[in-house]
Amino acid sequence: MVPPTTGPTHHLGKSEIEYYAMLAKTEVQHYSGTNIELGTACGKYFRVCTLSITDPGDSDIIRSLESA
Numbered sequence: 920m921v922p923p924t925t926g927p928t929h930h931l932g933k934s935e936i937e938y939y940a941m942l943a944k945t946e947v948q949h950y951s952g953t954n955i956e957l958g959t960a961c962g963k964y965f966r967v968c969t970l971s972i973t974d975p976g977d978s979d980i981i982r983s984l985e986s987a
Contacts, residue, residue: 954966954968
């Protein structure tokens with residue numbers, strides 16, 4: 920699952936991510952906040968434009984995306 924992309928991601932890069940996600944039959948989620956908010960939500964002190972969840976572990980990130 921690849922939840923997403925935030926505003927400043929270049930449109931070509933966004934299309935490329937969506938294309939490869941389609942080939943891999945994975946889900947893409949688009950984050951409505953800013954890349955600064957996404958970085959903060961990930962516990963980072965820098966901007967995050969794209970992230971990939973390979974193992975959700977015991978986090979609630981998947982459930983929070985489903986409820987949104």
